[in-house]
Amino acid sequence: MNLAAAFAHSATQRPEKVALFYGESEWTYADLLARASTVAGQLTADWGVKPGDRVGLWLKNRPEFITAVFGILGAGAVLVPFNNFLKPDEVNYILADAGIDVLISEADLLSQAPTLMAARPGLKCFSVETFATTAASPPPGFPLATTARDEADLAVIIYTSGTTGRPKGAMLSHGNLLHNVDSCRIVLETVDRDRMAVLLPLFHSYMLTVGVLLPLLVGGTVVLVKSLGQTKLILQELCLRQATILPAIPPLYRALASSPVPLTLPFRLCISGSAPLPLQVLNDFEAKYHLPLIEGYGLSEASPVVAKNPLRGTRKAGSIGIPIAHVELTVQDDAGQMLPPGAVGELCVRGGNVMLGYWNQPAETAKVFRQGWLLTGDLGYRDADGYFFITDRKKDMLLVNGNNVYPREIEEVIYQYPGVREAAVIGVADPRRGEQPLAFVSPAEGVTLLERELIQFIRGKIADYKVPRRVVFLPALPRNATGKILKTSLREVKI
Secondary structure (H helix, E strand, O other), X not given: OOHHHHHHHHHHHOOOOEEEEEOOEEEEHHHHHHHHHHHHHHHHHOOOOOOOOEEEEOOOOOHHHHHHHHHHHHOOOEEEEOOOOOOHHHHHHHHHHHOOOEEEEOOOHHHHHHHHHHHOOOOEEEEXXXXXXXXXXXXXXXXXXXXXXXXXXXXXXXXXXXXXXXXXXXXXXXXXXXXXXXXHHHHHOOOOOOEEEEOOOOOOHHHHHHHHHHHHHHOOEEEEOOOOOOHHHHHHHHHHOOOOEEEEOHHHHHHHHOOOOOOOOOOOEEEEOOOOOOHHHHHHHHHHHOOOEEEEEEOHHHOOEEEEOOOOOOOOOOOOEEEOOOEEEEEEOOOOOEOOOOOOEEEEEEEOOOOOEEXXXXXXXXXXXXXXXXXXXXXXXXXXXXXXXXXXXXXXXXXXXXXXXOHHHHHHHHHOOOOEEEEEEEEEEEOXXXXXXXXXXXXXXXXXXXXXXXXXXHHOOOOHHHOOOEEEEOOOOOEOOOOOEOHHHHOOOOO
16 A cells, blocks of 8 residues: 555545645545646656656645645656745755655746756756646556555655754655644544644644645545634635644744634644643633644654544643553653663554654664664653653753753743743853753743843742743744744844
């Protein structure tokens, strides 16, 4: 089985069912399958794409993204989705690193095509706007996945965000992604009646798996939000289409939790991912809407979902929950020894969802694998009930006077202070103490915060050596496209 064949099977079981809502338009499974087959046929017959070739996909959120995904996979090629916020130099790096000769994009992004082609002679760029007018129907009898791709074959290369150095391409097989889809189906109890809200970027591994593959392979429906920007318009669209599952990021839940008027939301389940969810936001949201807001955890190298709080049974605030079905998660020390409950160490993952390795980087691959376990780079612990908690990124941990200090612990305290919208803590070198915590805070709209009073509040909550010696106020904290605060950018702020 491969991803394209799995989608084709799902589509042929329910050809007339609506598979995708986008604004006022509706796409049936038959529509998506026909368009995907057209893309697959054009890639192979007209553009010379062979099995195993890497094909770039540089699109904003639109229906053609989904048909291109299955078209690329259906041609036996390897999908390489691009962050649509990248600049030409960043795009050129991935084109060269992945050896991409065919790039599917859209008109406004392809205004940069001459720059890309100059850097990579032979690159062929195609716009999805031309598919509707120039793409012929697929050859008679042309199915998806005519090439023999099996579960062990490479399907997708997801380039990491590159917050430290150049991005690396995580190689995910068809089996990796099918494994993660099935695990998510089990833990989210996803069925064909579900409608998955998709407002996060489709190029992100989380949306590819949970927002696209999961609903379409189980026969559900994707509600691809067209009205991005204002939270009110987003919610109107999701309510109109009666979305049942909302995967989103902490800033959206923060906006909903602080909304002066509680809204009636259609969801049966809300999921927070991509970045840590402040405990205060979780409590405020659930108190206001009486909906389960489940925090989970994952990384691109694991296809990406690893853990979630259970839908039924105990949910622990501040925890990433327990491993999803058929995935193992442990806490280990630097020597690879399993640590007991309560001890902080590195989270390590094992399962069929774990990547094949980094594209063309065997040395980097070797660094993140140990005795069959994927080393996540995240620090955390497991409690006595088997629930996992993340304390911080391994590289972000501070050493203050010989004591381990986890920025996330400080950030959670700052979020409790009235009027704080965003918070992030980094370490700065200190000749006497080794490092000191430095806090960056963005106040809520119309709120003025005083550094002295905020530090005094923090001092009343945590040990003195953990207290930031300074707080820098900014209108907004820098974030990437999926909502993660960019601490690398904060380290460059002149203070």
